[in-house]
Amino acid sequence: MSEQSLRRKGNHPVNKETKVADYDVKQEVTDKFSLRGRVFHKLREDILSGKYEEHEELKEVAIGEELGVSRTPVREAFRQLELEGLIQIIPNKGAYVTGITEKDVRDIYMIRSLLEGLCARWATEHITKEQLEEMEENVYLAKFHAQKGHLEQLAELDNRFHDIMYEACSSKLLEHQLRDFHQYVLRVRRKTLSSANRGPKSNEEHEQILEAVKSGDADLAEKLANQHMINAYENMVQSGLHELFQKDKQK
Amino acid sequence: MSEQSLRRKGNHPVNKETKVADYDVKQEVTDKFSLRGRVFHKLREDILSGKYEEHEELKEVAIGEELGVSRTPVREAFRQLELEGLIQIIPNKGAYVTGITEKDVRDIYMIRSLLEGLCARWATEHITKEQLEEMEENVYLAKFHAQKGHLEQLAELDNRFHDIMYEACSSKLLEHQLRDFHQYVLRVRRKTLSSANRGPKSNEEHEQILEAVKSGDADLAEKLANQHMINAYENMVQSGLHELFQKDKQK
């Protein structure tokens, strides 16, 4: 592996269009052109994908050397990861990967249940023709992949379905919130979808939500989205995957 | 003002008890003993209190000089403020105080309505005797100050009421979430409470919520807490204070 892999070299296609007006849209894009941004994304990816164990210590120099950057961008990325709740920094001591407890997962799903409901409600009121069409295509495609047993594609489509919903609710605050939670439980969710036969069932629920949104029934859409999350959680518990997590606060 | 005001000098009572086990509890405490932490808190305070205008640019050197620290802690604080949504950083350009739109405020209150409801529900299930007693005292005291027209104390007690509720729900995730939102609308809320006669009415609602929690009626507690937020929002709109905000996305 190249020691310089992340280092900026030569003429990257630096985003010149960045203006004050659309910062929030371009945020993630521009982020990737600074070392800090790339370290941040890399570490987040690695933590979520399970490369680092829970409670593992992340050392500035080690990470820096691995990615071919100095400590400064690493430190800044650490500060961000801390606020995202992915690591915990103890002053003068170190940065540790945050553990997710069983209870955390349950709490997140309960919170998400409410917020996905609100999102579906707002989406019903604000969704565009294009978004509706993409959702229909999404559900249709997912049906196909479910029959074929293509779990990878199913997971991808599931992600996309929720993404469209988040966009459609026209609230950048709620969207941001839901994305945060969504990625927070990603390590669990991915496994859940591929295991068991949640895939097809989940897609049926998507279809029902879509129908409610399409018919303009916000109450129903909210209720179905609420239940969709609860079902996802229930399924996860049944699959016993929650046992992957540490039992409690860890003593 | 001393240029060295924030600089660590001599023997601060450095928190030696910090352990991995209770990092999340001590987080805010330990934070205050690093320059970055103090810069972070200072800037957050200043932004929320309105010292900086919306869309005002924050410059690393200027802030650093003002607080008597170098750019490094300032930069790290910036990265955190960005993730808290208080400033926006445009790469190679600058950091700008985030504007809150009218719609943002409405969205936050709607989201909070749901989450405060969930919080009341969980608090009903988990609240301790001590917490119940402090809440009763809180409501009782607030009644007194409402009669006397002590708006400052009322605002303080209102904050505390919600704080106890957040603690009582025994979900550090939900607690964290609600605190974030709570402080996000702090600049609005403070003005709301002191204006109009929302203070007494708000306290009546607190009392009702408290009664529901005490009697173990989680459904009622949730419903009342939902409504409490909606009422707070309605009141704010009526007071016309939302006009303090920029009208829309700002073009």
Place this chain on the structure above:
DNA sequence: TCCTGCATAATTGTATACAATTATGCAGGA
């Protein structure tokens, strides 16, 4: 064996130098 205390190493915290990027202001021309 087990503990204590201290020297040393490792690690994080902060300041600062230099590089890269962006902003500013002015000369010169249409």
Place this chain on the structure above:
DNA sequence: TCCTGCATAATTGTATACAATTATGCAGGA
């Protein structure tokens, strides 16, 4: 007057030196 282009200044990005703090390992003694 208004625009363009360039030199220069201002500002952010990154690396690194040094300070402060914490971790480690071992000597010496109970």
